[in-house]
Amino acid sequence: MSFDPGLPSFSGTGLGCIRGGRVVFAGLGFSVAPGEALVLLGPNGSGKSSLLRVMAGLLKPAAGSLAWGDSTIADEPEAHAARTHYVGHHDAVKPVLSVAENLRFWARLHDPHAARAAGAADRALDRFGLAHLRDIPGKMLSAGQKRRTNLARLLAAPSPLWLLDEPTTALDRRSIAELEAVFAEHRAAGGMVVLSTHMDVALPGARELHLDAFAIEEEDGP
Amino acid sequence: MMRFLEVVRRDLRLALRQGSDSIMVVTFFVLTVVLFPFGIGPESGVLERVSAGVLWVTALLASLLSLDRLFQADYEDGSLELLVLTPASLGVVVVAKVCAHWLTTGLPLLLAAPVLAVLLHMNADGFGVLMLTMLIGTPILSLIGAIGAALVLGARRGGVLLSLLILPLYVPVLIFGVGAIDAAVQARSAEPHLLILTGLLVAALPLAPWAAAAALRQALE
Numbered sequence: 001m002s003f004d005p006g007l008p009s010f011s012g013t014g015l016g017c018i019r020g021g022r023v024v025f026a027g028l029g030f031s032v033a034p035g036e037a038l039v040l041l042g043p044n045g046s047g048k049s050s051l052l053r054v055m056a057g058l059l060k061p062a063a064g065s066l067a068w069g070d071s072t073i074a075d076e077p078e079a080h081a082a083r084t085h086y087v088g089h090h091d092a093v094k095p096v097l098s099v100a101e102n103l104r105f106w107a108r109l110h111d112p113h114a115a116r117a118a119g120a121a122d123r124a125l126d127r128f129g130l131a132h133l134r135d136i137p138g139k140m141l142s143a144g145q146k147r148r149t150n151l152a153r154l155l156a157a158p159s160p161l162w163l164l165d166e167p168t169t170a171l172d173r174r175s176i177a178e179l180e181a182v183f184a185e186h187r188a189a190g191g192m193v194v195l196s197t198h199m200d201v202a203l204p205g206a207r208e209l210h211l212d213a214f215a216i217e218e219e220d221g222p
Numbered sequence: 223m224m225r226f227l228e229v230v231r232r233d234l235r236l237a238l239r240q241g242s243d244s245i246m247v248v249t250f251f252v253l254t255v256v257l258f259p260f261g262i263g264p265e266s267g268v269l270e271r272v273s274a275g276v277l278w279v280t281a282l283l284a285s286l287l288s289l290d291r292l293f294q295a296d297y298e299d300g301s302l303e304l305l306v307l308t309p310a311s312l313g314v315v316v317v318a319k320v321c322a323h324w325l326t327t328g329l330p331l332l333l334a335a336p337v338l339a340v341l342l343h344m345n346a347d348g349f350g351v352l353m354l355t356m357l358i359g360t361p362i363l364s365l366i367g368a369i370g371a372a373l374v375l376g377a378r379r380g381g382v383l384l385s386l387l388i389l390p391l392y393v394p395v396l397i398f399g400v401g402a403i404d405a406a407v408q409a410r411s412a413e414p415h416l417l418i419l420t421g422l423l424v425a426a427l428p429l430a431p432w433a434a435a436a437a438l439r440q441a442l443e
Contacts, residue, residue, distance in 0.1 A: 056307060058442050082309035090300020096239040097232075105232050109308050112224035 003160045003190040008069025009033040010055075010161055010192055016063035017050045024050050025214035026063065032192045034160070037183065037203045040196040042211030048196035049089070051211065052165045055194060056086040082110075085157075087164045091150040095139035099130055099149050102138055103156050110157035124155035128178065143170040151179065154186075162186065164195035176201065225310040226318045233322030243288045248330045251284040255338045266343040273342035274403035277352065278359075281331050282392050285363045288327050289388070290381040292319060292371040293438065302375075306442060312435040316372075320364045320431065328360030344407070351406035351416070355399040358419045365423075365430035366391050372437035394422060 011031035017024045024047035032038050040048045053059040055066065057077050066073040073080045093102050100121065107121045125131050128148040133141070141149065147170045154162055168176050180202045183193050195201070237243055258276050262268055296302040305315050335356050336349055344352070370388040374380035402415035 058303060058306060060443070078309050078311060081307045084307065086303065086307055088300055088303055090298075090303070092300040092304050094236060094299070094301070096236060101235070105228065106304060108228050109225055109305075109310070112228070 003034065003158075005034075005190060007034040007160055007190055010066070010068055012055070012061075012064060012066045014064035015051070015054060015061045015066075017047055017054060017059070018062045019047075019050060023062075023216040025211055026216050028064070028211075028214040030209055032161075032194060032207075034190040034192060035187045037187060037193040037195070037206035039201075039203060039206050039208050040194065040211060041208055046211040046215060048211055049165050052086070052163050052194065052196060053088075056084060056163050057081065058086070083159050084161045084163060085110075085154050085159045087150055087154070087162075087167055089165060089169075091146040093138040093141065093146045093149050096137055098135045098137055099141070099145075100125065100134040102149055103152050106153045107156035110153075110159070120158075121152075121156040124152040127155055127182065128152045129175070144172060144175065147171055148175060151182075155182065160191045162191065162193045162195075164193070166196055166198065168197055168199050168201060225308060226314050226321075229305075229315055229318035230322045230325075233319055234325060237322065237326040243291065244326045244330050247284050247288050247327045248334050250287055251280055251331055251334055252338065254280045254283065255341065258342065270343045270345060273339060273344040274348065274352070274400045274407070276342060277335055277338060277344075278355075278396050278399045278403075281335070281356070281360070282363065282389070282396060284331060285327055285360065285367065286385055286388065288323070289364075289367040289371045290374065290384050292323055292368060293375055293441075294371070294380070297375050297441065302438065303442060306438065312438060313431045316368060316431040316434045316438070320361075320368045320434075323368075324361050324364040328364055331360055332356040344403075347409065348403045348407040351403050351412045354412075354416060355402050355419060358416065358423055359395050359399045362395050362419075362423050362426050363392060365426040366395075368434040369430055369437060372434040372441065375438070375441035395419065398422070 009031055011029070013029045015028040016026040028051070030038060040051060042048055050059060054061045057073065057080055068080065068083070092106070097105070103125060104121045111120075125134055128151060130145065130148055130152060133145060138146065138149070147167075151167060167179065171179065176199070183203060186193060193203070255276060258272070259269060262272070293302060296305060306312055308315065332353065335352055339349060339352055367388055370384045373387060374384045377383055398415045398419045402412040402419065405415060406412040
């Protein structure tokens, strides 16, 4: 599987974010071209999650804009949703649905061609080592297994842009290595990866964005 | 459309597996209505006079019970973020969730209503119109309720706040629902009441999902 080679780049200019009356970052710009990866770095509270939510379209930036090639993303939120996978802090795994049902629902919602989505969902389960858990209800899963179920969405329905907020949380070493391989394949196919992490995830040639560089100094301390 | 059906199917499956919501709503409806003969005495004349009002007021309260769960579970486990980020418009997702909510709570209320009407000695002329008002009215309750459920997301004591927000908005449904039944029982035409009720449904159908979608986006900011 590979994406259209003419995929434009994903970029943001002059982005600012205000949370709870505090300026988290301002004047932030970034650009990700097809096949590239961007790692967001910075201490807790530096706005990594907020920036990913802005990129996904969950949060409106207080300033600046995001662009997909030449088109502004604010003008076409549904098209942006179709080409994006967002993995947040929560795993969105329903306790009473089985692993396969959970995954298939998200896959079909992303790609309504049900048959195609079901095949891709099975392959995604295999890839993340969940095949033997496919009929287990979500409430029986460990934190790491839930996380893998959530990550399996990435492969269950193809999308070029992956936005991942600390995807390695609760994962063991082997799963992290598998995830790194999945990232490498995705980038080789022309996809883009943006992630925030506190752990070292091997992303050869990834660009780094240090968020503390865009922080605004508070005039009066806490 | 495919996505709409997918969300409806998922919510129905969740409701069936968890099972408690529908049963709780219908049980509340039945138990509360049964309290009235104890409270105001078993004279059939008195019960008949209040039957339409009792059924409708109790149905309103019963439908409120399950509303705070409409978006709350999805909000807590992160599903709501992903639902907002689906390529379908959020309004479609909201309509699908409301549709599933009505099928699991409104429809059981509708089916239980005639049995309880017998218990309250409702005049047989009112039965058809009772069913009709419930059929038109309960979807309005789910639709308006969705706005409230979206607005109270993340609030503490959301259930109580939800009642305060939503009950005043239910008043027109109550007035015209009861009005239609009373008219039918007194051998007058129920049509004007039913038409206004249908008008309310037609107005709520596009407006409520739009408002609820805006509230959901706000809740996730």
